[in-house]
Amino acid sequence: MIKxxxxxxxxxxxxxxxxxxxxxxxxxxxxxxxxxxxxxxAESQDFNSKGYHPPAVVRPDSCADCQxxxxxxxxxxxxxxxxDQAPAGGAHAERASTNRNGLK
Numbered sequence: 001m002i003k004x005x006x007x008x009x010x011x012x013x014x015x016x017x018x019x020x021x022x023x024x025x026x027x028x029x030x031x032x033x034x035x036x037x038x039x040x041x042a043e044s045q046d047f048n049s050k051g052y053h054p055p056a057v058v059r060p061d062s063c064a065d066c067q068x069x070x071x072x073x074x075x076x077x078x079x080x081x082x083x084d085q086a087p088a089g090g091a092h093a094e095r096a097s098t099n100r101n102g103l104k
Contacts, residue, residue, distance in 0.1 A: 017065025018086035019057050025077035028052030032069040032078050038062040041069065 019040055026048060033041045033055050040063045044056035055078065057063075063080055070079045 015065050016061075016083035017063040017080040018083050019060065019063050019069065019078065019080045021054055021057070022077045023048045023054040024050075025075045026052055026054035027075055027077075028054065029074065030055075031072045031074070035068050035072050037066060037068065038064055 023044075023046075027050065028043075030043065033043060038059065040057060040059045041055040042058045043053050046053070046056075048054050063083075065080050065082050067080060070076075
């Protein structure tokens with residue numbers, strides 16, 4: 001009789017997140033892109049009002065909500081939230097225009 005081990009971390013417990021970018025705050029340093037362990041971000045071809053290329057989310061389903069992008073960003077222009085707490089639809093634009101303290 002062969003016993004098969006169950007996975008140590010069941011698939012339902014793998015953390016997932018949703019990345020939000022405040023593109024007008026971004027100065028295009030690329031630190032969030034370089035340090036993302038799951039390569040969720042890439043440089044965007046779009047410009048913000050300052051003339052910088054903010055990052056773009058290219059693999060949204062790969063985000064693990066590790067918060068490295070938030071911690072490394074010198075301008076606090078990016079953050080992630082757990083996928084189950086991510087705002088839906090139009091709420092994204094409203095939340096993305098303010099930081100975590102409600103300031104613009």
